[in-house]
Amino acid sequence: MVGIISCSGEGCVEGTISRIATLLVLEKLRPAQTVTICLPLFLAGGKEERAFARFFPTITVDGCQKLCAKIGTERYSGKPASSIVVTDLNGNKNCSTTGSKRKLDDQATSLAEKVAERITQEVDEVLNHWK
Amino acid sequence: MNSTTQNKVVVIPCSGIGKALGTVGREATYEVVENMRKDVTQTTCLALLVSGDEESVQLVQRNKCITVDGCPLQCAEKNVRIAGGDLAASLRVVDALRENRGLKPKSVAFLDSDGQQLTRAVAERIASKVDAILGA
């Protein structure tokens, strides 16, 4: 079992992409192999979230370079097995200034699917490593 | 997003990813800050705030805040208080659910029609609180 920790991402489109990509993996691509860790609850001291992250591998998914999920995970439970940053995958280093944060346009949806595939690859690799 | 513009009410959802009501709270927040009260509201990431991001902390300390929580754990309310935010109102999505009995939003990723209906109800509540805060 792998815990996926996504940023909550209200700040930019990439935050929403991070969230949607994570949910695609949790609900469709690897439902039997993954659980979600609620990041605000985890950061705030959520018992179950922190316990899981201590004993099972985690993958963090951040929308932007603020890296809330990655830094929080490292601080409270240890280095994640893998970290993905959406802005690294979209060719920009910064958040997009255009595009709705709510309803993803075609380009953003396509990027969310690409991020989801990337998360899935990381999940498979982590689980193979743990066998 | 994280400007320290004053006199804009800051609406902070919990955005809990594990439950449909977390998505409802998030969507309702966007509905208010991007549409219903877009000139007088803004939002920030709760995770950024909890991480201690200076800009986010100053934002909540310098402006009136409304939190929108998707579950009884109330992460948004608790953490805005801890950050020293000026908490003017804290809303729970479940309270809107109690006023709209029978709605059962199913999916977390993409809201179904019950989820969208509940989102509208929560957005109305947020907007009312904004108006009350600004004395509109």
Place this chain on the structure above:
Amino acid sequence: MSEYLQTVFEKFELRVRKGYYYTEDGLWTSVDDPRIRVGVTDYLQRTGGDVAFVDLVKPGSTVQKRTEIGTLETAKTTVSLLSPVSGTVEEVNGMLLEKPELVNSDPYGEGWLIILTPHSLEDDLKMLMSADDYFQLMLKKLETEHKKPEPK
């Protein structure tokens, strides 16, 4: 020694209180002679979701074993609560009107539902499960009913 049998499913800790009696649907009964107290298990509250409404029978009502004593309505579903025993309802948990979330946060404590004076306690208890048996049933349900599907 812990008061509970417990297991972890995904990231959730699920507990079964020792010394209580259980129905297969997930209601617990604790005996405080001559009365009994009834509530829902950790498993039921966790799988049901965040409780928004608790509707219960009124004090003074007579209930038969396996008849409805109320419902829990959550964001996901509505759960029918069937009485573990026959008896007269003495008290219902009034806190649940304003704070239904107590069922989730403290299912074996402050989230109790009703207190009954049982009519034939000894006979009714024989039909209920022990904590150990319910725990095993819960483990089986977690394995069969809550196992997530493999992707197609």
